[in-house]
Each structure stands twice: as structure tokens, then as C-alpha cells.
Amino acid sequence: xxxxxxxxxxxxxxxxxxxxxxxxxxxxxxxxxxxxxxxxxxxxxxxxxxxxxxxxxxxxxxxxxxxxxxxxxxxxxxxxxxxxxxxxxxxxxxxxxxxxxxxxxxxxxxxxxxx
Amino acid sequence: xxxxxxxxxxxxxxxxxxxxxxxxxxxxxxxxxxxxxxxxxxxxxxxxxxxxxxxxxxxxxxxxxxxxxxxxxxxxxxxxxxxxxxxxxxxxxxxxxxxxxxxxxxxxxxxxxx
Numbered sequence: 001x002x003x004x005x006x007x008x009x010x011x012x013x014x015x016x017x018x019x020x021x022x023x024x025x026x027x028x029x030x031x032x033x034x035x036x037x038x039x040x041x042x043x044x045x046x047x048x049x050x051x052x053x054x055x056x057x058x059x060x061x062x063x064x065x066x067x068x069x070x071x072x073x074x075x076x077x078x079x080x081x082x083x084x085x086x087x088x089x090x091x092x093x094x095x096x097x098x099x100x101x102x103x104x105x106x107x108x109x110x111x112x113x114x115x
Numbered sequence: 116x117x118x119x120x121x122x123x124x125x126x127x128x129x130x131x132x133x134x135x136x137x138x139x140x141x142x143x144x145x146x147x148x149x150x151x152x153x154x155x156x157x158x159x160x161x162x163x164x165x166x167x168x169x170x171x172x173x174x175x176x177x178x179x180x181x182x183x184x185x186x187x188x189x190x191x192x193x194x195x196x197x198x199x200x201x202x203x204x205x206x207x208x209x210x211x212x213x214x215x216x217x218x219x220x221x222x223x224x225x226x227x228x229x
Binding site for chain 2: 033035041045048050056059091093100101103105106107
């Protein structure tokens, strides 16, 4: 079946603009995670959802970052007033269960470049 | 806070040589997961270890979870060029608000030359 999809795959934006990154998880997966991955580093946790409920957003860097998953499926990560330091690969992952003994399936990521 | 440390950061081997990457946590882990990321790709789940002292094998890959559940290792026997990539370990948060998050190590980047 289809895996996790993310769009856009690449996004170039000017400093100060808002961006919205979309994640479409595997059908039926109840948990959805957002990560940021710098080159040469492991994925850094941002936030996660069980169904539509945001469980932990303490990994979001500051209040310019927000995420939602209103119907428990597709999720959007929004970055307001982008800054150059926001440039990174943003990855989404989904999991079939709510507990952390389930594997996570990662999407291809969105490469964000802020100029 | 929770940290997952991984060593070495880089490993270059000749095809046929063995490879090992080590993962250490500052706290006891309920489980540990291993992922592989090919160059230009995304992390792909390999395995999960849950029990103290657990050893699991996948063909040429052997995964171990330490007795104290604070460390883990991945050993590849007789590496092949298809093993190239970055190997990450990841452990869950301990308790409370961090329970649901996975902490990834920095990864070990494996290069195999023929």
C-alpha cells in the first residue's frame, strides 16, 4: 500500500513568509510524528499526535511553529515568519499504535530553504 | 534530560569486513529501535528490542540490548555495498510528558568500498 507522503517535497521561501507543510500518513495509522533533521544528524522530535489530539508539543522550537491534525489523518506543520535558521529537512512519520513499541514509518520529507 | 549517544559517527570498511555501532542512553530504556537511512533517503525501521539482554538476528545483522537496558549494539558481519547508509538507534522518553517521543542518536554513517 501507499506509504507516508509529504508535500511539498521542496519549498524555498523568503524570510518572513509563512509556510505550511503537509503530511499524509499511512491509512489507519493512529499516531503521527513530526521531526526536523539537520544534515549529519538524527531526526529531532518536534511534536506528535494520537488521533487528532496533540500529545506533546514541547519539541517545537518556539511559538512560530504549530501543528494540527483536525480529523486524525492528514497533518499540517505551520511555520510563521520564517527565519533562515528554520532551513532543514522536515520529516513526518506515522505509527499503527499509540504506544512507543510500534515502529514508525517515515515519509520522504520536505526540504525547506529560507532565503 | 534524555540523551541517546551513538558511536562511532563514521565508519569506513572494505567490503567483507565486519561493522559495529554502539548506542548508549543516560537512562534505562523500555525498548530500543534501530533504523537505517540510505543516502538521500528516509529512515526505515529495522528492529525493536524490548527485553534485557535480548539478541535478535536479521541475516548478517545482529542486534543486542544490554542487561541494564541502557545500551545497544548493531553488528553487521561481512559487509556488502548494499549496507551503505546511516544507522540510527532511538529510545522512548522515560516518563511523563516525554513518554511519547523517540530520542534518536546522531547515527553512524557506514561507507563500504568494494
